[in-house]
Amino acid sequence: MSKPNVINPVQFAADLIRCPSVTPKNAGALDLLQDALEELGFNCTRYPFEEVDNLYARLGTKAPNFCYAGHTDVVPVGDASDWEHEPFGGLIRDGILWGRGAADMKGGIASFVAAVSANLADGWTPNGSISFLITGDEEGPAVNGTVKVLDAIAARGEKIDHCLVGEPTNPNTLGAMIKIGRRGSLNGVITATGTQGHVAYPDLAGNPVPALLKVLTALTTKKLDDGNENFQPSNLEVTSIDVNNPAHNVIPAAATAKFNIRFNTEHDGQDLLRWINREIAGVEKEFEGKIEADLRLPGLPFLTTPCRFTDTLSEAVKSVTGRKPELSTSGGTSDARFITNFAPVVEFGLIGATIHKVNEHARVEDIENLTEIYKRLLIAYFAS
DSSP states (O other), rough: OOOOOOHHHHHHHHHTTOOBBBBTTTOOOOOOHHHHHHTTTTEEEEOBTTOOOEEEEOSSSSSOEEEEEEEEOOOOSSSSGGGOOTTTOOOEEEEEEEEETTIIIHHHHHHHHHHHHHHHHHHHHOOEEEEEEEESSSTOSSSHHHHHHHHHHHHHHOOOOOEOOOOOSSSSSHHHHHHHEHHHHHHEEEEEEOOOOOOOOOGGSSSSHHHHHHHHHHSSSSOOOOSSSSSOOOOEEEEEEOOOOOOOOOOOSSEEEEEEEEETTOOHHHHHHHHHHHHHHHHHHTSSSSSEEEEEEEEOOEOOOOOOOHHHHHHHHHHHHHHEEEEEOSSOOOOOHHTTTOOOEEEEEEEEETTTTTTTTEEEEHHHHHHHHHHHHHHHHHHH
């Protein structure tokens, strides 16, 4: 087989941005990626689940299997007229790549593809396998993407030994932060239902608002924990309280509140569910109506203990940027929460300062340096 051409990471990222792959649309992004990987010798398999398309690609058959995971789907652009440049134009100007997905995370994917192509073009061969697990569902419900692909490839005998998720982990400077864990997430909707009536005759009605407020007070005044060596304290935030009552003289029939808990490894998720249900039951005993809760655990906390894998990545980052990255568990959730059940997983990618914002962008220099980090990481990983 002839040596493959070296892929330009910035141009390839721009090409991916020009695919308007707002969740759950593929819009050609996975096709573009598959074509590039097949030219590098990867064996590619698509895994469509309902409206979501996904890609798993592997180069080689031997262990260890180093997997790069990520997503080609992006969040909506909002009002396109607010953008300085076309959101899906992939414009490169004055050392900046503009467009939705530049940082989150088409620039990261392009960097890893380019790193593999450059190493292979230099005559390097991995002493094992390299794989890509790319979903089109990370920015959405995340139910028809990574979690289902992991089960599907496991069923056919695939084993991932280590995984790098290319999320934009650096707050403002490339090389500042590697994510070795994330807090879990609990979403809650509580609805108190009473009896509508006239405010002048409260004895003929059942006001759900005080009952809902009692539940929220119990939930928000409890200190969940103090955090631990690896995680910041857990926090509960009420995000919405809705009564949908435009009148001043009507006691409403129902009141609803939404909240989210970001929790660390001091909790297993189930303990929080039991606590919330106990608080609701206590208030409901003194309320003539009913209180219902829709509680969901979209993600559990995880931690990848610092090890040879994290050391190898840290050394690759420092060798390019001159910075020793912080090993952090801060921030929101990612698909790493699913991958941790299959293999040790860490996250490292571009700068996250503009993700999900108008005028999302990435510096050309950062994309090129990230490519170099990924090149060195692959060489060191398989050498060890």
